[in-house]
Amino acid sequence: MIQHPGNVFVVSAPSGAGKSTLTQRLVQSVPDLIFSISFTTRKPRPGEVDGRDYFFIDDARFDAMVAEGGFVEWVQVYGHRYGTGRAWLEDVLGTGRDVLLDIETTGALNVRHAMPEARMIFILPPSAASLEQRLRSRGKDSDEQIRIRMEHARHELELYPAYDYLILNDDLELAYQQFEGIVHAARASRERMAPTARRILEGF
Ligand code: ADP
Ligand code: 5GP
Numbered sequence: 001m002i003q004h005p006g007n008v009f010v011v012s013a014p015s016g017a018g019k020s021t022l023t024q025r026l027v028q029s030v031p032d033l034i035f036s037i038s039f040t041t042r043k044p045r046p047g048e049v050d051g052r053d054y055f056f057i058d059d060a061r062f063d064a065m066v067a068e069g070g071f072v073e074w075v076q077v078y079g080h081r082y083g084t085g086r087a088w089l090e091d092v093l094g095t096g097r098d099v100l101l102d103i104e105t106t107g108a109l110n111v112r113h114a115m116p117e118a119r120m121i122f123i124l125p126p127s128a129a130s131l132e133q134r135l136r137s138r139g140k141d142s143d144e145q146i147r148i149r150m151e152h153a154r155h156e157l158e159l160y161p162a163y164d165y166l167i168l169n170d171d172l173e174l175a176y177q178q179f180e181g182i183v184h185a186a187r188a189s190r191e192r193m194a195p196t197a198r199r200i201l202e203g204f
Contacts, residue, residue, distance in 0.1 A: 005093070005094070005096045005192075006092065006093035006094075006095070006096050006097050006098050006099060007098040007099075007119065007183075007186045007187065007192065008089075008093065008098070008099050008101065008111070008115050008117070008118040008119065009033075009098065009099070009100045009101065009118070009119050009121060009182070009183065009186070010101045010103060010108045010111050010112075010118050010119070010120045010121065011023055011100060011101065011102050011103075011121045011122075011123065012102075012103060012104060012105050012108045012120075012121075012122055012123070012156065012159075012163070013122060013123035013124075013125075013156075013169075014125060014131060014149070014152070014153030014156045014157060015135070015149045015152070015153065016125065016131050016132075016134045016135040016138065016149065016153075017123045017124065017125040017131060017134075017153075017169055018123060018125070018134070018169040018172070018175065019102060019123050020102075021172070022123065022167075022169065022172075022175060022176055022179050023035065023100060023102055025176060026100065026176070026179055026180060026183070027100060029180065030180060030183055032096075032097045032098060033097070033098045033099075033100055033183060034092050034097055034098065034099050034100070035099075035100050035102070036084060036088075036089060036099050036100060036101045036102070037051065037052070037053070037054060037055060037085075037088070038054055038055070038082050038083060038084055038085070038102075038103070039054065039055045039057050039062065039065065039071075039074075039082070039083045039084075039085055040054045040055070040056060040057070040080060040081065040082045040083075041056075041057060041058065041059055041062050041080050041081045041082075042054075042056075042078075042079075042080035042082075043056070044056050054082075055085070059081075062074075062081050062083070065083065065085070066083075069086070070083075070085060070086055070087065071083035071084060071085060071086060072084045072085075072086050072089060072110075072111060072114050072115075073103070073107045073110035073111050073114065074107070075103075075104065075106045075107045075110075077104055077106075082103070082104075082107070084101060084103065084107065084111070098183065098186075098187075101118075104156070105155075105156045105159045105162075108120060108162070108163075109159070109162055112162070117191070119164055119165065119182065119186055120162065120163040120164045120165070121163060121164070121165045121166075121167060121179070121182060122159075122160050122163035122165070122166050122167070123167050123169050123175070124157070124160070124166055124167065124168045124169065125153075125169060126168065126169070126170040128150070128153075128154075130170075131150070131153060132146065132150055135149060135150075165178075165182050167179055167182075
């Protein structure tokens, strides 16, 4: 188990629900909230940068990291492997900064075992029809990929009871306010603030 002063936020959502839109704005707006860069064996998409979007590594390197316990969690999805690196996460959390993990549901449930205090956030699309509409309007996926993503979305949505917070992403502004509010509330939690409260008390 990892001991640390920083908060861990885990965010999952069916593809197309608005997770990238919300998380990008959050990490740009909130200080000391760091986006966790995962390791993956998939190839970079156009525009993706190694060390910014992912650490792109080959199968042999991924195998070696698995063998040496280098991942907090890892999964195989859509034919590729993805993992959250342990060393990097421990370093950031040790400095008291917060980390946001954008990972799919299986990995999220494994993080909960490794770090029971992690705050789990799930982003809900307003409906199946609007999710399909968003996937189409994003224009990144073929009809067949959209069908697979919609099927996968149902399985992911079924796991909502494992999450602490469910953000309905209908009105984007309201969804964002809730997302940011969760981070601020965690920063004011008793667990996080107890050392400060004790220090203040000692001054009396
Ligand atoms: P994800 O990262 O979950 O796959 P994106 O953030 O890429 O999803 O969003 C999918 C599409 O839906 C994008 O075109 C985005 O602009 C749009 N979108 C996101 N949130 C909303 C919202 N609240 N209302 C309408 N469209 C949205
Ligand atoms: P993509 O290939 O579209 O970038 O990501 C596919 C899926 O993998 C997304 O649901 C994303 O959240 C998830 N993912 C990315 N990194 C990790 C990781 O380190 N661990 C897990 N479990 N899932 C990840």
